[in-house]
Amino acid sequence: MQNNGWDNFEIGAMLRSFDGAVSDIATTLQEDRPYSKSNSFTASVADWRIEKPIFNKDYCIDCQFCWIYCPDISIISRDKKMVGVDYDHCKGCGICVEVCPTNPKSLLMFAEQEDEDKALAGWPEKEKKEN
Amino acid sequence: MADKQELREVEVWDGNMAASQAMRQVQIDVVAAYPITPSTPIVENYGNFLANGYVDGEFIMVESEHAAMSGCIGASAAGGRVATATSSQGFALMVETLYQASGMRLPIILNVVNRALAAPLNVNGDHSDMYLGRDSGWIQFDAYNPQNAYDLNFIAFRVAEDHEIRLPAMVHQDGFLTSHTAQGVKTLDDDTAYSFVGDFKPMNDMLDLDHPVTHGVQTEEDWHFEHKARQHHDLMTKVFPRIEAAFDAFEKLTGRRYNIVETYNTEGADAVVVCMGTSVETAVEVSNELRGEGKKVGVIGIRVLRPWPHAQIAEALKGIKAIGALDRSSPNGTFGMLYNELAGTVVNGGENKVLTNYVYGLGGRDLTKVHLREIYAELLANAEAGKPTTPLQQLIGVRGPQISFH
Numbered sequence: 001m002q003n004n005g006w007d008n009f010e011i012g013a014m015l016r017s018f019d020g021a022v023s024d025i026a027t028t029l030q031e032d033r034p035y036s037k038s039n040s041f042t043a044s045v046a047d048w049r050i051e052k053p054i055f056n057k058d059y060c061i062d063c064q065f066c067w068i069y070c071p072d073i074s075i076i077s078r079d080k081k082m083v084g085v086d087y088d089h090c091k092g093c094g095i096c097v098e099v100c101p102t103n104p105k106s107l108l109m110f111a112e113q114e115d116e117d118k119a120l121a122g123w124p125e126k127e128k129k130e131n
Numbered sequence: 132m133a134d135k136q137e138l139r140e141v142e143v144w145d146g147n148m149a150a151s152q153a154m155r156q157v158q159i160d161v162v163a164a165y166p167i168t169p170s171t172p173i174v175e176n177y178g179n180f181l182a183n184g185y186v187d188g189e190f191i192m193v194e195s196e197h198a199a200m201s202g203c204i205g206a207s208a209a210g211g212r213v214a215t216a217t218s219s220q221g222f223a224l225m226v227e228t229l230y231q232a233s234g235m236r237l238p239i240i241l242n243v244v245n246r247a248l249a250a251p252l253n254v255n256g257d258h259s260d261m262y263l264g265r266d267s268g269w270i271q272f273d274a275y276n277p278q279n280a281y282d283l284n285f286i287a288f289r290v291a292e293d294h295e296i297r298l299p300a301m302v303h304q305d306g307f308l309t310s311h312t313a314q315g316v317k318t319l320d321d322d323t324a325y326s327f328v329g330d331f332k333p334m335n336d337m338l339d340l341d342h343p344v345t346h347g348v349q350t351e352e353d354w355h356f357e358h359k360a361r362q363h364h365d366l367m368t369k370v371f372p373r374i375e376a377a378f379d380a381f382e383k384l385t386g387r388r389y390n391i392v393e394t395y396n397t398e399g400a401d402a403v404v405v406c407m408g409t410s411v412e413t414a415v416e417v418s419n420e421l422r423g424e425g426k427k428v429g430v431i432g433i434r435v436l437r438p439w440p441h442a443q444i445a446e447a448l449k450g451i452k453a454i455g456a457l458d459r460s461s462p463n464g465t466f467g468m469l470y471n472e473l474a475g476t477v478v479n480g481g482e483n484k485v486l487t488n489y490v491y492g493l494g495g496r497d498l499t500k501v502h503l504r505e506i507y508a509e510l511l512a513n514a515e516a517g518k519p520t521t522p523l524q525q526l527i528g529v530r531g532p533q534i535s536f537h
Contacts, residue, residue, distance in 0.1 A: 006357040006364070011297060012236035013350065013358055014335050017343040025343070 015039070029078070041089075049092035051109045054119045055084050060106040066096035082106075103127055133158065133187045138318040146309035149277040149316050150216065150242045150302065151176035153284035155185055156324035160211030160331065163191040163202030167221035168254045169306040170244035174216050188212075196221035200228035200241075207237035208346040210336025212292070214239065218306060219246035222260040226267065232299045233268030234362060235347055238291035239299040240284065241269070245408065246306040247494040255495020256306030258407060258459040261436070262468050268362055270300035270370055271436040275411045277314045280304045282387060285319075286377045288328045293373050297334060298366065303436075305408040307495065319385065327384060366438045374435060389434060392443040396422055396429035397451065402510035405431045405444075405469055406457035410491075410498050414457075417503040428507045433469070441476050448477060452514035453485045455506050459492045466524055485513040488524040496528050 010016075015038040018025070025033065035041045060082050067075040067082070074090040076083040085096075085107075097107045104124045136155070144152065151173045154162070164174040180186045188211075193199045196217050207213040217225060222243055232239050245261050247253040264271065272287055274280040280302065287300040304310055319327070335344050350358060371391060378389045395415045397403055404414050411432035418428045431447055433440070448454065454477070458467025465471070470488035477484050489506055492498045506527070512520045522535035 004357070006360040009357065009361070010335070011361060011365070012335060012346070013234050013348050014236075015345045015348050017345065021341045022343070023341055 030073075044088040045091060046087055046089075049090065049112055051092045051094065052087065052090065052112050052114070053085055053092070053094065053096050053107045054110050054114070054116055055082065056104075056106050056108070056120055056123050057082070058106075058123075059102045059104055061102055063101060065099045065101060066107060069095050069099045071095065134184045135321045136185055138320065140318065141315045142318050143313050144277050144281070144316045145172075145311050145313045146274065146277040146280040146304040147172035147244065147311065148176055148313075149281035150284055150304070151180070152318070153281050153324070154214055154240075154242075155180045156319065156321050157212065157285065157288050157328045158187060158325060159214050160188045161191065161203065161206035161213050162188065162215055163193050163199045163206065163213075164215045165193050165196050165199045165217070165221060167196065167218050169246060169256070169310045170216040170218040170221075170242065172310070173242050173244070196224040197228060200225040200232065200239075203239045204228060204232050204235065204237055207232070207239050208235060208337050210333035210338045212288070212331040213237075214241070214288075216242035216244065218244045219248055219254075219260050223248060223263060226263060229264060229267040229269060229299075231347065234358065236297040236362070237299060238288075238293075238297055240287050240291060241299065241301045242280075242284070243301045243303045244306050244310045245303055251494075253494040254306070256308050256310075256408075257493050257495065258303075259461065259493075261301075261303050261407075262460045264301060265437055265468065268298065268366065269437060270296075270298055270366075270374075272300060272302045273407045273432075273434055273436055274302060274304040274309060275407075275409055275432065276309055277304075277312070278316050278387075279389075280309060281316050281318075282381065282385070282389065285324060285327050286374070286381060286389070289377045289380075290370065290373045292328075292331060294332065294334055295369055296365065296373055298362075298370065303408070308409040317385070317387070323384070327381070370438050371435075371440070371443075390443075391435045391440045392447050393432035393434050394429065394447050395432070397431065397447060398429075399427055400429035400451055401427040401514040402453040402455070402507060403429045403431050403448070403451050404455040404457050404489075404503070404506060404510070405433065405473060406459075407433045407436065407469075408459065410457060410459065413498055413500060414503055417500050417507065420500075421504070421507055426507065426511060428511065439472055439476075444473070444476050445480055448473075448480070448484065449482070451484065452517070453510040454487070455510045456486065456488045457498075457506075458488065458490050459498075460490075461493055462490065462524075470524070483517060485510075485517065485519055486523075487513065487519055487521060490524065490526045491528055498528070502527050 067077045074086040247257045248259040272283045291300040396418045414430040456470035523537040526534040
């Protein structure tokens with residue numbers, strides 16, 4: 001697409017989502033979809049982010065709240081098991097952290113430059129109920 | 132399946148009924164419309180056809196003309212044959228969406244019953260709304276009478292929906308003078324009319340679920356210019372050959388001949404007026420009378436306003452010494468559009484022509500035969516002198532002292 005002149009792209013301010021025909025796309029996993037180059041899935045918006053969510057699987061109960069609430073389909077879940085965060089499309093809004101119900105939370109926001117191993121090593125302890 | 136109507140060979144229709152009958156006969160999938168004088172009867176008649184089982188498509192009643200064209204754009208992108216109608220203030224409200232329709236290359240047909248633009252509020256015919264649409268990227272056909280309004284709808288659908296073209300088209304007719312004046316209209320039977328336009332062939336339609344598309348994308352300085360260049364290129368190079376082919380096929384079918392530029396009495400003419408709409412017919416009558424008096428005067432009628440028929444008009448004006456550009460829209464601070472376009476067309480032709488501008492008929496003010504005789508007399512004097520003998524721009528038919536400029 002980058003090399004196209006005015007005379008060799010399709011008319012109509014129109015972009016194709018996929019290369020060629022697709023069928024049953026709703027049940028096809030993202031990694032198996034034939035996304036076209038012009039599909040926004042192929043673009044990274046990682047640099048929009050100031051803070052990023054880091055996932056700690058030790059506390060996750062696979063409730064899928066983060067997957068449901070994520071506005072950018074950036075929580076990767078397979079067979080109802082939380083896998084991780086799609087850092088190409090996550091914009092760092094923090095909603096996944098907000099809705100995480102575990103104690104301590106299984107997702108927490110860190111500075112974009114934070115090292116993941118360091119973040120996991122310093123994960124907070126379970127909070128005691130105050131009576 | 133829609134019921135068919137048996138039409139007489141000649142029906143007595145006004146321009147509005149002619150347009151709505153053509154819309155019925157091509158079996159439109161979606162009409163989204165909001166009524167406005169004087170185009171209201173087009174969608175009113177069409178709604179009547181639909182309610183009585185003569186149309187299979189959908190009629191969407193919306194809250195404004197902006198919504199009407201937006202609904203048409205959605206339906207067209209979804210993959211249907213789409214049309215609507217409007218006038219004047221409604222057209223003005225549609226303008227934003229007109230550019231969307233053409234940029235998205237959606238072959239919507241818009242019947243525009245030409246009417247003045249407020250203020251002051253006025254429901255009668257002039258060409259202000261037609262002029263307002265001239266940079267919107269649509270094809271613009273101009274009807275001079277109800278027969279034209281009927282015929283040009285079929286031409287418009289056939290050209291616009293061609294996959295090489297995929298551009299929306301307007302069919303213009305004069306408010307009241309054409310839209311509400313009943314005349315004999317030669318009809319096509321339903322099957323013949325439908326097959327002239329043919330089945331709608333979708334392209335990049337959103338309802339093709341195996342090939343999902345995003346319509347109406349955003350492009351900034353990186354790609355916007357290429358899209359606009361492509362659209363302009365297609366308007367400049369592809370549209371006229373398809374219109375010619377459609378006119379030829381239509382003549383073969385009906386015997387009625389249309390031309391991108393209509394010429395009357397131009398053979399050996401010294402002076403011509405260039406005009407649009409019902410004024411063409413009045414001017415033809417006057418030029419016939421003057422020819423009978425030995426005066427070499429003719430008429431050029433613009434049949435297709437956009438794309439601008441530069442080459443065809445240059446050819447038609449060859450050897451003609453004086454041209455009167457008749458503009459039925461207030462230029463509001465410059466020359467009339469036809470004057471400016473014609474100036475651009477003749478300036479490099481190498482012939483010395485005298486071009487003057489007449490602004491007439493605003494808000495439905497009559498253009499009389501007496502006016503045209505006066506105009507022709509001035510144009511013949513210009514032709515004789517080889518230079519303007521009058522001011523370059525004159526307003527005709529206005530009360531009070533004569534208004535002219537330059």
